[in-house]
Amino acid sequence: MNIPCGQSFFNYGSGWLNGSLCAIEPTINITPLIIMRSKIAGIGHYVPERVVTNDELSRFMDTSDEWIQERTGIKERHYGKKHEETTTSMAAIAARIACERAGIQPEDIDFIIFATLSPDYYFPGCGVLLQRELGITHKEAGALDIRNQCSGFLYALSIADQFIKTGMYKNILVVGSEMHSMGLDFTTRGRNVTVIFGDGAGAAIIQPTDNPNQGILTTKLHSDGTYAEKLSFINPGSHGGYHSRHTGEEVDYGYPPKDTYGEIFMTQHMMDNGMQYPNMEGQFVFKMAVQKFPEVIMEALKEAGLQPSDINMLIPHQANLRISQFVQKTLRLSDDQVWNNIQKYGNTTAASVPIALCEAWEAGKVKEGDLVCLAAFGSGFTWGSALIRW
Numbered sequence: 001m002n003i004p005c006g007q008s009f010f011n012y013g014s015g016w017l018n019g020s021l022c023a024i025e026p027t028i029n030i031t032p033l034i035i036m037r038s039k040i041a042g043i044g045h046y047v048p049e050r051v052v053t054n055d056e057l058s059r060f061m062d063t064s065d066e067w068i069q070e071r072t073g074i075k076e077r078h079y080g081k082k083h084e085e086t087t088t089s090m091a092a093i094a095a096r097i098a099c100e101r102a103g104i105q106p107e108d109i110d111f112i113i114f115a116t117l118s119p120d121y122y123f124p125g126c127g128v129l130l131q132r133e134l135g136i137t138h139k140e141a142g143a144l145d146i147r148n149q150c151s152g153f154l155y156a157l158s159i160a161d162q163f164i165k166t167g168m169y170k171n172i173l174v175v176g177s178e179m180h181s182m183g184l185d186f187t188t189r190g191r192n193v194t195v196i197f198g199d200g201a202g203a204a205i206i207q208p209t210d211n212p213n214q215g216i217l218t219t220k221l222h223s224d225g226t227y228a229e230k231l232s233f234i235n236p237g238s239h240g241g242y243h244s245r246h247t248g249e250e251v252d253y254g255y256p257p258k259d260t261y262g263e264i265f266m267t268q269h270m271m272d273n274g275m276q277y278p279n280m281e282g283q284f285v286f287k288m289a290v291q292k293f294p295e296v297i298m299e300a301l302k303e304a305g306l307q308p309s310d311i312n313m314l315i316p317h318q319a320n321l322r323i324s325q326f327v328q329k330t331l332r333l334s335d336d337q338v339w340n341n342i343q344k345y346g347n348t349t350a351a352s353v354p355i356a357l358c359e360a361w362e363a364g365k366v367k368e369g370d371l372v373c374l375a376a377f378g379s380g381f382t383w384g385s386a387l388i389r390w
């Protein structure tokens with residue numbers, strides 16, 4: 001395209017088109033800028049075979065089907081096979097399905113973004129383990145691990161979106177996978193947390209699209225570390241009690257004397273006292289969630305010039321059915337506009353959004369041209385949303 005000197009077609013900031021170059025060249029050749037968007041080209045999910053009902057849990061701890069269903073909506077969840085399945089192995093199954101649906105081979109993946117709070121190893125992260133599991137190490141593609149708990153998939157998707165839009169990658173594998181069942185407290189002490197969580201994985205292939213009527217319209221990400229410990233899994237860790245200056249809570253972790261090395265990450269005292277499990281102040285988390293979900297959804301809608309009524313399908317992170325119902329009511333959405341599956345899977349944290357999105361798509365509830373809204377809130381606190389024109 002030839003444009004006359006001085007009439008800058010794009011806003012180049014520095015304005016160099018008007019500078020000395022123009023004095024030499026009266027016109028300049030510029031390829032028109034194509035606004036590239038990211039799209040979800042394929043999606044897959046996997047949940048382990050083993051179904052664990054509320055009644056089964058009540059054999060290990062003082063709880064009941066009635067209590068769990070009334071407070072959370074959960075009827076059952078799935079648990080992986082010990083020593084046979086892991087966060088990575090489940091992710092690989094979901095990833096292969098996503099690749100097939102996107103019409104690509106795992107070898108075509110340029111970059112992996114893996115969100116989980118229940119990694120196979122403390123390090124290295126699951127990204128490289130997944131790369132190996134998919135048999136694509138020879139490509140030496142980058143792998144990034146995301147530690148944003150329930151909003152991990154939203155963060156991963158947003159990062160993928162930026163990499164696609166800049167043209168850096170063409171096929172990004174975004175995964176959320178969790179194997180909670182290996183790290184929960186199955187005594188009455190842990191019942192407030194344990195009954196909520198389940199295992200599973202979801203994956204998506206993110207690709208560029210030049211179709212102006214398709215793709216990720218916007219993503220919004222937020223965090224507030226003020227209440228980091230309200231929903232946390234702090235041991236093993238290097239904290240050494242440091243953060244009590246913020247929480248005001250001095251806890252005896254059984255650390256060795258200060259002038260010795262080692263034994264900070266995990267002490268026998270922690271193991272003996274069940275300090276190696278997740279903690280949650282349920283009511284506090286609930287109150288924050290019902291505030292932040294609608295807020296971040298409205299923020300995305302406002303930027304896109306849309307209304308809640310424009311949403312064809314809201315996929316909220318499956319934290320608690322009561323939270324999703326509260327969000328639905330606040331945004332005045334009908335039952336057809338919201339996908340809930342926590343009844344079957346519990347809260348699968350980073351995996352919950354891609355599993356729910358995949359299920360909704362498989363059920364024919366997410367169709368071409370639909371406006372899909374993803375939203376999540378969780379530990380950190382971290383939260384986010386994404387608006388996608390399918």
Ligand SMILES: CC(C)(COP(=O)(O)OP(=O)(O)OC[C@H]1O[C@@H](n2cnc3c(N)ncnc32)[C@H](O)[C@@H]1OP(=O)(O)O)[C@@H](O)C(=O)NCCC(=O)NCCS
Pocket residue numbers: 062063064067068071072150191192193195231280281282283284285286289319320323347377378379
């Ligand atoms: C966890 C949650 C279901 C608990 O429900 P709640 O109504 O807030 O219940 P509370 O924590 O106030 O506990 C009420 C009572 O039930 C008991 N209780 C907790 N878990 C129980 C269980 N699984 N079975 C039976 N009783 C249980 C508590 O010990 C407490 O007993 P007490 O009154 O004798 O002390 C709820 O707070 C919640 O869902 N919060 C949000 C959690 C969440 O979304 N987390 C993920 C964020 S991404």
